[in-house]
Amino acid sequence: SQTIHQxxxxxxxxxxxxxSLECTVEGTSNPNLYWxxxxxxxxxxxxxxxxxxxxxxxxxxxxxxxxxxxxxxxILSSKKLLLSDSGFYLCAWTSGRTDTQYFGxxxxxxxx
Amino acid sequence: GESVGLHLPTLSVQEGDNSIINCAYSNSASxxxxxxxxxxxKGPQFIIDIRSNMDKRQGQRVTVLLNKTVKHxxxxxxxxxxxxxxxxxxxxxxxxxxxxxxxGTMLLVxx
Numbered sequence: 235s236q237t238i239h240q241x242x243x244x245x246x247x248x249x250x251x252x253x254s255l256e257c258t259v260e261g262t263s264n265p266n267l268y269w270x271x272x273x274x275x276x277x278x279x280x281x282x283x284x285x286x287x288x289x290x291x292x293x294x295x296x297x298x299x300x301x302x303x304x305x306x307x308x309i310l311s312s313k314k315l316l317l318s319d320s321g322f323y324l325c326a327w328t329s330g331r332t333d334t335q336y337f338g339x340x341x342x343x344x345x346x
Numbered sequence: 347g348e349s350v351g352l353h354l355p356t357l358s359v360q361e362g363d364n365s366i367i368n369c370a371y372s373n374s375a376s377x378x379x380x381x382x383x384x385x386x387x388k389g390p391q392f393i394i395d396i397r398s399n400m401d402k403r404q405g406q407r408v409t410v411l412l413n414k415t416v417k418h419x420x421x422x423x424x425x426x427x428x429x430x431x432x433x434x435x436x437x438x439x440x441x442x443x444x445x446x447x448x449x450g451t452m453l454l455v456x457x
Contacts, residue, residue, distance in 0.1 A: 266443050277435065278390070278447040285443070293444075324389050333378045333439050337389035 236261035240325050240338040247345055253298075253312040255341050257325030260306065265327040267308040268335060269300055272322040284308060320345045358454045365426045367451045369419040369436035378439035381410060381421045384450070385432045393421070393434075423453075431455045 237260045247253060259265050269281040280293045282300035290300050297316060301309045308325060322342055326335040359365050371379070377398040382390035396403045396410045396419075403410050409422040419436050433452050437445040 268444075277449045280444060283444060326389075328443060333443055333445070334380060334392060334395055335437075335445060336392060337382075340387075340389045342387070 236327070236336070238325060238327055238336060238338040240323075240341050242341060243339065244342045245344070247315050247343065249317055249345055250314050253310070253315050253319070253343070255310040255323055255325075255343075257308040257310075257338055258306055259327045262306070262327070262329060264305060265329060267302065268326040268328075269308065269310050270324040270326065272324060272340075274321070278324065281310070315345045317345050319343065355449070356452045356454065358456065359426050361426060361428060361455055361457050363426050365423040365430070365453060365455075367421045367423075367434050367453065369421075369448050371417050371419060371436070371438050371448075373438060373446075374414075374417060376438040379410070379412060379419050380437045380445065381408075381419075382435045382437065382447075383430075383432045384435065390435060426453075426455050428455045428457055 239258050241256055266285050268283045270278040271281055272278050281298060283291050284302045287302055287305055298310060298312050310323060320343055322340050324340045325338040328335045357365060357367060380395040381393040383393050384390040394403060394405045394408050394410050396412050398414060401412050407424045411420045421434060423430055431454055433450040435447050435450045437447045439445060
């Protein structure tokens, strides 16, 4: 069966520091991968998605970036965090044959 | 732009009651819809989906109804249990394998 992992689970970072969040999927090949951000008590905002290695589509212009160095690995990065980057970051995958997205456990990021 | 929204931000029910969570969508071209359940501090969990060529789909204790005429989607939970307490999101297929999510409805189940 397929599983999706995210780490770290929680992270507290100072303003201006760099960020690297990792997401990996097991049990499938060539998945579509997605990064979302969820502010407290709000819906999900799509940040990036990828349909293959090295292919990244950005939905919202901001100081975040994404990379997909391997088929089942998706990384969310920032060179300098802002206070507004605080939130719950979720990674999701889909097989590409269906539109159903399955989510990871999330990373809670607090920028102080 | 196109959006998906929910009518009720919070729904409180008694254990054993049936719950109905509603969602309005604006993109008449959407052909796929999903309901997710999100418990506090966790990622959204897939509950049930429906394609636009259907108007009803049933799962275990859950039923999704789709009314394309008025662009309305609902999730019915039968015999609601305390474990059903969570935030429920509807989502529509935006195209290119991306989804647009509604703002969510919190379901509170009292014992």
